[in-house]
Amino acid sequence: MGRLSSRAGSTFLQFLLLMGTLIIPSRESAAIPAFSRLYGTSCSTCHIDFPKLNDFGKAFKDAGFKFPKDDESMLKIPPVMLGAPANAELWPKAIWPGTIPGIPPIGLRMNNYFQYTGTSSGKFASLTPAGTLPPFVPTTDFETGLFSIFTAGNFGSDIAFWVDDDISVSGANASGELGDGYLKFVNIGRLIKLPKNSLNFRVGQFELELPFTQARSIWISPYDIYSQANIGAMNSLVPLQQFVNNQFQMADVGKGVEFSGGLHTGGYNYSIAFIDQNTSGIGQDQNPGSPYVPQATGSNLGGVGVASDANFKDIYASFNYRFNLEHDKESRKAIQAAGPTGPRDHTYLNFGTYYFYGRSVQRLLGAASDGTAALVTAREPFYRVGGNMTFNYRCCLQFNALYMYGHDNNLLPIDAAGDLIPLQNLSTAVPVGFIHSTPATFSGGFADVEWLAYPWMMVLMRYDGVNSTSDRINGLQTNPSFTGAPFNAPFASTRNRFTPGVQFLIHANIKASFEYQFRPSQSVVIATNPVTGLPIALNPFHTNTAVAGLEWVY
Amino acid sequence: MMRSFLLMVLLIGAVAVTAVAGTIEGTVSPGKSSVVYVDTIQGKTFPAPSQQPIMDQKGLMFSPHVMVIQVGTTVEFLNSDSVQHNVFWPSISGNKKLGHNLGTWPKGDKRPFKFDNNGVVSLLCNVHPEMAGYIVVSPTPYFAETDASGNYKIENVPDGKYNVVAWHEGMKPQTKSVDVSGTGKADFTLSK
Numbered sequence: 111m112g113r114l115s116s117r118a119g120s121t122f123l124q125f126l127l128l129m130g131t132l133i134i135p136s137r138e139s140a141a142i143p144a145f146s147r148l149y150g151t152s153c154s155t156c157h158i159d160f161p162k163l164n165d166f167g168k169a170f171k172d173a174g175f176k177f178p179k180d181d182e183s184m185l186k187i188p189p190v191m192l193g194a195p196a197n198a199e200l201w202p203k204a205i206w207p208g209t210i211p212g213i214p215p216i217g218l219r220m221n222n223y224f225q226y227t228g229t230s231s232g233k234f235a236s237l238t239p240a241g242t243l244p245p246f247v248p249t250t251d252f253e254t255g256l257f258s259i260f261t262a263g264n265f266g267s268d269i270a271f272w273v274d275d276d277i278s279v280s281g282a283n284a285s286g287e288l289g290d291g292y293l294k295f296v297n298i299g300r301l302i303k304l305p306k307n308s309l310n311f312r313v314g315q316f317e318l319e320l321p322f323t324q325a326r327s328i329w330i331s332p333y334d335i336y337s338q339a340n341i342g343a344m345n346s347l348v349p350l351q352q353f354v355n356n357q358f359q360m361a362d363v364g365k366g367v368e369f370s371g372g373l374h375t376g377g378y379n380y381s382i383a384f385i386d387q388n389t390s391g392i393g394q395d396q397n398p399g400s401p402y403v404p405q406a407t408g409s410n411l412g413g414v415g416v417a418s419d420a421n422f423k424d425i426y427a428s429f430n431y432r433f434n435l436e437h438d439k440e441s442r443k444a445i446q447a448a449g450p451t452g453p454r455d456h457t458y459l460n461f462g463t464y465y466f467y468g469r470s471v472q473r474l475l476g477a478a479s480d481g482t483a484a485l486v487t488a489r490e491p492f493y494r495v496g497g498n499m500t501f502n503y504r505c506c507l508q509f510n511a512l513y514m515y516g517h518d519n520n521l522l523p524i525d526a527a528g529d530l531i532p533l534q535n536l537s538t539a540v541p542v543g544f545i546h547s548t549p550a551t552f553s554g555g556f557a558d559v560e561w562l563a564y565p566w567m568m569v570l571m572r573y574d575g576v577n578s579t580s581d582r583i584n585g586l587q588t589n590p591s592f593t594g595a596p597f598n599a600p601f602a603s604t605r606n607r608f609t610p611g612v613q614f615l616i617h618a619n620i621k622a623s624f625e626y627q628f629r630p631s632q633s634v635v636i637a638t639n640p641v642t643g644l645p646i647a648l649n650p651f652h653t654n655t656a657v658a659g660l661e662w663v664y
Numbered sequence: 665m666m667r668s669f670l671l672m673v674l675l676i677g678a679v680a681v682t683a684v685a686g687t688i689e690g691t692v693s694p695g696k697s698s699v700v701y702v703d704t705i706q707g708k709t710f711p712a713p714s715q716q717p718i719m720d721q722k723g724l725m726f727s728p729h730v731m732v733i734q735v736g737t738t739v740e741f742l743n744s745d746s747v748q749h750n751v752f753w754p755s756i757s758g759n760k761k762l763g764h765n766l767g768t769w770p771k772g773d774k775r776p777f778k779f780d781n782n783g784v785v786s787l788l789c790n791v792h793p794e795m796a797g798y799i800v801v802s803p804t805p806y807f808a809e810t811d812a813s814g815n816y817k818i819e820n821v822p823d824g825k826y827n828v829v830a831w832h833e834g835m836k837p838q839t840k841s842v843d844v845s846g847t848g849k850a851d852f853t854l855s856k
Contacts, residue, residue: 151724152794166747166791179746183723440770444748448768452750452790565790618793 143619143664144215144261145175150186153618153663158455158505159568160621160663161326162560165455168374169445172307174270174296175262178445187212189266209266221255221661223330230651254281255661258289268296272316289325290363292316299371312368317361318426319370319381321462321498321512324361328560328613330625330659333512334574334605335554336361340470340492340518342550343583344533351533352580354518354550356470356492358389358424366423375445376434376456383426386418389470389492419471420489430462430498447504454505466494470518476541477526488544492518496555506562513555520547552578554605570611570625581605606630623659688806688818688848692830695814698854699732699800701807702818703827703839704782710805712736716776719787719797721749726787726797730833734805738778746771750790756801757783765790784831800831821848830854 146153153160156167163171169178177184193207227249260274274289292314299309317325324336337359342352364385372379434442435457441447447456469489476486496514521544523531531539554576561569611625631652638644692698713734720727722744733739743749752765762783766775779785779801787797800807806826808816818828821844828850831837835854842848 149724150794151792155724155792177747184745184747186723444770446748446791448748448770450767451752451765453748453768 143217144211144213144263145170147213148187148211148215148263149177149184151184154565158562159328159613159615160619162328163326165375165446166453172296172373172375174264174268174294175272176264176270181264185212192266207266208269209264211263214261215263216259216261217663219256219258219260219661219663221659223253223255223660224658225251225253226656227251228652228654233651255279255659257286260289268298270294270296288315290314290316307373308371310370312370313366315363315365316368317363318383318385318466319368319428320360321428321430321464321496322510328568328623329558329570329572329609329611330623330657331609331627332361333556334576334607335512335514335556338514338516338552338554338576338578340516340550340552340578341580341584342518342520343580350548350583351522351530352520352548352550353472353488353522353533353544354470354490354520354580355472356389356490356518356550358468358470358492360466360494360514364424364426372430374430374432376432376458378429378431380429381427384423385426387420387422387424387468387471388418389468390419390472420469422469422489424466424468426464426466428462428464430460432458432460434458449505455502457504458500458502460498460500460502462498464494464496464498468492474523474536474541476523479542481526486523486541486543488521488523490519490521492516508560509557510560511555511557514553516552518550520549521545522547550580552576552580554578566615568613570609570613572607572609572611574605574607574609576605617662619664620662621660623657623661625657625659627655627657629653685820686823686844686846686848688821688826688828688842688844688850689816690849690851691814692810692816692832692852693814693854694832694835695810696812697730698810698814698816698830698832698852699730699802699807700810700816700818700828700830700850700852701732701800701802702804702821703829704803705824705826708804710734710736712778713805716740718742718774719751719799720744721751721789721795724792724795726795728797730798730800730809732800732802732807732809733779734807735779735782735801735803737801738776739799740774740776741766742774743769743771749792749795751775751787752790753785753787756781756785759783784837798833 143153145151145156149155154164156163156170158164170176172178173181182188189209189212191207191209195207197207227247256276257278258274258276260272262270262272262274264270271293273291275291276286276289278286292312294310294312296310297307298311299305299307302309317323320336322333324332327333339359340354340356342354343350344352344355364383366383366385368381368383370379370381436442436447438447442456446453468491470492472488472490474486474488476484478484494514494516496512498512499510501509523533523536523539523541524543524545525531525539526542530545531541554574556572556574558570558572563569606629608628609625611623613621613623615621629652688700688702690700692700713736716738717731717733718740719731720742724745724747731739741751748768748770750766750768752763754760754763756762759781762781764777766777769775779799782801782803785799785801787795787799789795806818806821808818810816823845825841825843826848827839828842828848829837829839830850830852832854835856838852838854840850840852842850
């Protein structure tokens, strides 16, 4: 069986994957206790229910991790000068000399989870191929989450830095990986006399400027649409075949450069990023490069430029406009509104749109036109496009919504005669090229409500929906005795999920979270109703899951 | 003759005033930023001072950290930071009915508030919970703040017997009875 056909029969593995994702929390960054130390201020200066930023936190970030005004007077630990200020007279338009933070700006974060999954979740064991042991899904499970280190700050002259790294994930040191690691040159537009804040430049590894950040989301569970990879229909039991295996997910970090501008506290903001393409999912550690190509960095894990799977750079662009609906004119100009009982975020309405363009790469051993063996490559253009909206009412109530449409061109392999090669025969056939076929698409999004009932309590509700025809087809049972009916409400097609949640700030830096994830009923046993003659689902089960989390930063 | 008589009258007067306007002094442990004041004197009221001290918010801190005023004093709350601040106090000496929220105002602006009730006012800012300041509202005009060594001196106290209260942040206040006859002395050792 070819490698694609093998994937098509991997329903069981998808189940395991789903179970895994229920436990493993989304990659997150969190509040920066280092800033608390430097400025002698509480987390709540920048955060509502960390790591969610309030408007001041957004302004702090926009300014390059410093106070938008009078930063020096706010610092309780003065920075170390890397040159006397008078040196700037030598090169007045240069950015030298700079500073480094007075203390190493390091923060740490740890979290623990407890999960409860319904006992019926084991009913999918009937999917297990004959002769193999069914998996065991525990009803309850304790799980350590991330132990992360992060550091961020400003080197003076509007140069900001950020590095976060998961030292350990789920208690396994080897699972840790770099999250974001970048240098950001804030307001470089001033060098070419552009309006203030209109142009920043960022280089390194970073989460794309998504409409709603996954890395700084307050939700325990990730947004389903952000983790949707587009795997084309590969089930050999159905006529629709798609040679699409795009591992890209919107929540992935990208390596590259970004131009951005505007403010997140009012008016417009935009981002245009160019990042490495890696749609085949091969990590740097598995891609050591060619022994004949010198590794510029000397890294034993590939050095520079060998983690991409193509020369093409993916492009991401986003644009948002925030309408300030604050009544009080004076407050409207300020970063936060002057509420009768304290500063609060403005009432605002934000609309945005985003677009991602890339090329998904798949390579096959085939032949050139003259019959000699050759590597044939399908570079399938794909895009993700969508819109987003936020309505924020003062301090305490926020509605968010995001829609995404995903589209991957579908290039099917053909043989020398120009005939389509059935995907399950790829291992034995000799492809020479590709022709266009039905694209693989998906759509979906999420909508949520976040209500800060008290300064220490956040009440949440979210709906996630992902609709992918390919996922549904791939979810079909491949057991010959199974006649083709999918799960009766399959998690693998339109994935609906309602997630109520509540979070308590025990301290400003300690949070207890709870989520209950409702999913539709599923079934893997389909029979014929003896009375009606119609198919019925037996052994229905839910993968509803309750997750409680405890996390702290310091 | 007449001149000598006037000098004598002035001298007697001066001696008499000195005898009435005494001092209370001593030390408070822990030292700096402790407040000592003469508690309520039965049957005596004092006109409110016209001076309006300023409680500043600067560098994400209340400045001064501790202020002592006479009851009836109006305090000007200033924001010198480029960030917005709020000032509120949940109670005065535990009396939650006297809690108050002054709201929010931008850099350079001030908000006045007249303190008509004596007690300890714990100042807070609801967006910067690490910020804390204190206003000790004394029922009499006889109060003082300790110096770095914990020494204090309350001046112009008429002769008499008074209850003298010492207060320090995070400590239990302590009251001592002091006889003032020209001078009075009271040392305090406060504890949590």
